[in-house]
Amino acid sequence: MTTDHETTRIVRSWLEEGVTALPDRVLDAVLDQLPTTPQRRAWWPARRLPDVNNALKLTVAATAIVAISIVGVGLVGGRPDLGVGGPAASAEPTPTLPPSPSTTSSPSPSPTARPAAREIDVVAGPWRISGTVPAGFTSFDNFAFWDGTADAPDGHGIAFWLVRNAYRDPCASETTAFDPPIGPSVDDLVDALAAREGGIAGPVEPVTVAGYEGKRVTIQVPEDVSVSSCDGRQYRSWVEPDGGHRFHQGPGQVDELLVIGDPTGRERLVIDLFSFPATPPDHVAEIRAVVDGLEIILTEPATPVP
Amino acid sequence: MDQHLVRAAQRGDEQAFASLAVAIGDRLHAVAHRILRDIDLAEDATQQALLAIWRDLPTLRDPARFNAWSYRLLVNACYDEGRRSRAWRPNLRLLPADEPAAPDVFGRVADRDQLDRAFRRISIDHRAVVVLHHYLGMPLDEVAETVGVPAGTARSRLFHAMRGLRAALEADARSIVREVAR
Numbered sequence: 001m002t003t004d005h006e007t008t009r010i011v012r013s014w015l016e017e018g019v020t021a022l023p024d025r026v027l028d029a030v031l032d033q034l035p036t037t038p039q040r041r042a043w044w045p046a047r048r049l050p051d052v053n054n055a056l057k058l059t060v061a062a063t064a065i066v067a068i069s070i071v072g073v074g075l076v077g078g079r080p081d082l083g084v085g086g087p088a089a090s091a092e093p094t095p096t097l098p099p100s101p102s103t104t105s106s107p108s109p110s111p112t113a114r115p116a117a118r119e120i121d122v123v124a125g126p127w128r129i130s131g132t133v134p135a136g137f138t139s140f141d142n143f144a145f146w147d148g149t150a151d152a153p154d155g156h157g158i159a160f161w162l163v164r165n166a167y168r169d170p171c172a173s174e175t176t177a178f179d180p181p182i183g184p185s186v187d188d189l190v191d192a193l194a195a196r197e198g199g200i201a202g203p204v205e206p207v208t209v210a211g212y213e214g215k216r217v218t219i220q221v222p223e224d225v226s227v228s229s230c231d232g233r234q235y236r237s238w239v240e241p242d243g244g245h246r247f248h249q250g251p252g253q254v255d256e257l258l259v260i261g262d263p264t265g266r267e268r269l270v271i272d273l274f275s276f277p278a279t280p281p282d283h284v285a286e287i288r289a290v291v292d293g294l295e296i297i298l299t300e301p302a303t304p305v306p
Numbered sequence: 307m308d309q310h311l312v313r314a315a316q317r318g319d320e321q322a323f324a325s326l327a328v329a330i331g332d333r334l335h336a337v338a339h340r341i342l343r344d345i346d347l348a349e350d351a352t353q354q355a356l357l358a359i360w361r362d363l364p365t366l367r368d369p370a371r372f373n374a375w376s377y378r379l380l381v382n383a384c385y386d387e388g389r390r391s392r393a394w395r396p397n398l399r400l401l402p403a404d405e406p407a408a409p410d411v412f413g414r415v416a417d418r419d420q421l422d423r424a425f426r427r428i429s430i431d432h433r434a435v436v437v438l439h440h441y442l443g444m445p446l447d448e449v450a451e452t453v454g455v456p457a458g459t460a461r462s463r464l465f466h467a468m469r470g471l472r473a474a475l476e477a478d479a480r481s482i483v484r485e486v487a488r
Binding site (some may be wrong): 004011014016018019020021026027029030031033035037038040125126164165180244 | 316320323324328331332334339340348353357358360363365367378385389437455468472475
């Protein structure tokens with residue numbers, strides 16, 4: 001009979017055996033790749049206009065105000081649900097979202113969309129995603145793509161996420177991670193988002209993206225949240241397997257999430273269509289249209305449960 | 307770990323990162339090898355982890371936590387390599403017998419083989435806990451944080467993994483007794 005103590009001793013001795021030195025060629029390969037491996041900034045960090053002078057800041061701010069006004073005028077009457085129209089617009093905490101395409105691969109609703117010009121090829125864990133985004137979209141670390149800016153007042157884009165866990169209170173992320181962590185299925189994440197502070201905006205709907213079934217769920221950062229008072233000065237919805245956070249770019253931001261998974265329920269991908277209430281509807285339609293053209297492959301089987 | 311180096315690397319200083327990589331490379335590789343039990347996969351996982359460390363360093367808020375954080379990325383890389391190996395290889399290549407670092411302290415080659423086979427049968431989640439705790443000597447609460455699970459889950463994984471390894475050793479002992487009795 002082997003005692004626990006003896007087993008531990010044997011296992012520890014066994015673990016002491018084996019290689020310990022990393023071959024130089026591996027280290028060299030890593031160092032060779034540094035110049036072409038961009039470092040990931042804290043997600044869309046608070047480096048808004050960090051390096052520009054005050055005159056430029058004022059110019060940009062003035063331009064933004066004019067843009068908002070133009071958009072607001074253009075939308076009055078046509079899209080009252082967007083809540084646009086400047087600072088005096090609705091301060092209701094209830095989300096005001098543009099309508100979503102119904103469910104499965106809907107036809108592109110974007111008559112004004114720019115020609116799709118940029119191919120994307122994204123790797124997210126076992127998922128490989130390819131497609132195109134409109135001309136002019138910027139890539140952030142090849143997992144998020146946006147049009148000019150991701151920030152308020154009208155930033156919009158698309159990102160691909162793996163989610164390891166979520167937060168009950170996105171403003172208090174250091175102490176409110178779900179414990180035990182959420183499971184790996186689509187419903188595990190949707191349920192967690194629904195259970196958190198602020199919940200979800202609108203109904204949860206079935207969706208199929210590139211042949212993978214899942215759920216569409218929308219979340220919105222409250223308009224009245226003071227992000228600077230949140231933990232880490234960030235309003236965080238979830239954490240990735242590598243410890244990176246999805247934090248949002250400001251009050252009011254809307255994230256239409258297409259959460260898809262494999263049939264075993266053990267692999268999950270989140271397609272995040274983010275925008276703001278002031279984002280023009282045709283731009284929202286544009287990022288939705290990106291989804292219609294995606295090809296998604298799950299390259300590896302789910303990890304077997306021991 | 308030199309926190310000045312970590313901070314410099316966070317700002318994109320490749321020389322500082324090279325120093326960090328040299329300092330931690332052997333240790334990461336040793337851990338990857340013990341989790342994956344395959345030299346090629348371990349090299350790939352270490353390379354992947356070092357690049358992930360470089361890529362994600364700016365998101366590390368507390369440089370004092372660099373070591374634990376880097377092990378987390380390594381364990382994630384091991385998961386990825388483990389999955390990849392299952393997807394693309396019909397079987398893991400069996401390890402050539404490593405030269406023992408010391409005299410055979412636990413007595414029988416059979417034990418080693420039995421342990422190796424038993425270890426390969428448990429999930430990488432469980433292997434990671436065993437290696438972090440029994441090889442690196444990490445306390446279980448730190449193991450839990452590193453692999454991103456509650457402490458109770460880490461304890462449970464360690465318990466089940468060690469129970470499996472113990473059963474493998476006992477099965478091996480029984481087979482030897484039967485051989486002797488014939």
